[in-house]
Amino acid sequence: DTAVSQTPKYLVTQMGNDKSIKCEQNLGHDTMYWYKQDSKKFLKIMFSYNNKELIINETVPNRFSPKSPDKAHLNLHINSLELGDSAVYFCASSYDRALDSPLHFGNGTRLTVT
Amino acid sequence: GNSVTQMEGPVTLSEEAFLTINCTYTATGYPSLFWYVQYPGEGLQLLLKATKADDKGSNKGFEATYRKETTSFHLEKGSVQVSDSAVYFCALSAKETSGSRLTFGEGTQLTVNP
Numbered sequence: 001d002t003a004v005s006q007t008p009k010y011l012v013t014q015m016g017n018d019k020s021i022k023c024e025q026n027l028g029h030d031t032m033y034w035y036k037q038d039s040k041k042f043l044k045i046m047f048s049y050n051n052k053e054l055i056i057n058e059t060v061p062n063r064f065s066p067k068s069p070d071k072a073h074l075n076l077h078i079n080s081l082e083l084g085d086s087a088v089y090f091c092a093s094s095y096d097r098a099l100d101s102p103l104h105f106g107n108g109t110r111l112t113v114t
Numbered sequence: 115g116n117s118v119t120q121m122e123g124p125v126t127l128s129e130e131a132f133l134t135i136n137c138t139y140t141a142t143g144y145p146s147l148f149w150y151v152q153y154p155g156e157g158l159q160l161l162l163k164a165t166k167a168d169d170k171g172s173n174k175g176f177e178a179t180y181r182k183e184t185t186s187f188h189l190e191k192g193s194v195q196v197s198d199s200a201v202y203f204c205a206l207s208a209k210e211t212s213g214s215r216l217t218f219g220e221g222t223q224l225t226v227n228p
Binding site (some may be wrong): 042099100103106 | 146
C-alpha cells in the first residue's frame with residue numbers, strides 16, 4: 001500500500017496555464033508538506049499544514065495555493081505557470097510536528113512548463 | 115538561521131570501498147539530525163536519525179554520530195554496494211515559532227561502480 005501518493009507523476013504544460021497536483025497519505029499523520037526540488041536536487045519547503053491548518057508558508061509566489069480538505073489530503077494549485085516553475089514537487093507527511101518526527105515522501109510530480 | 119552544509123559531490127566509489135559523506139550544521143537550540151536517501155525516480159526515504167548529542171543512528175550498514183562539539187553528523191558505511199548509488203541528504207529539524215521545520219543540505223550524489 002502506498003503511504004504518500006501524488007498525482008500526476010508527470011505534468012507537461014504551457015506557460016500561463018493553471019494546474020493542480022494532488023496528494024494523499026494513508027498513514028494517519030497530522031502534518032503534511034509540499035517541497036520543491038530544483039534541477040540541482042536542492043529541496044526547499046513551500047508549505048506545511050497541521051490538521052488542515054496552514055503552519056508554514058515560505059516565500060512562495062501567491063500563484064501557488066495549497067488546499068487541505070482534510071488531514072489526509074494536501075493539494076497544490078498553481079496559477080499562471082511560468083518557466084521557472086519547472087521542478088519536481090514532493091508531498092510529504094509526518095506523524096506530528098515534533099522535532100524527531102521523520103517525513104514520509106511521495107514519489108514526486110515532475111512539472112515541465114514549456 | 116538554521117542551515118546544513120554537505121560535502122560537494124558527486125562521489126564515485128568502487129564496490130566495497132569505505133564511504134564518508136560529511137555534514138555540518140548550524141542551528142539554535144538542540145536540533146534532531148537526519149540522513150535521507152533518494153533513489154532515482156523516487157521520493158526521499160529516511161535512512162537514519164539521531165535526536166541528541168552523542169547518539170548514533172544506524173541502518174542498512176550506514177552510521178552517523180551526532181557530534182555537538184563539532185556540529186557534525188557525518189555519514190559512513192564500511193563497504194558500499196552498487197545498490198547504494200543514490201543522492202544522500204543531510205537534514206536537521208529545529209524549533210521555529212511555527213513548530214519544527216526540516217532543513218536539508220544540498221544533497222550528495224553517490225555512484226558505486228562494480
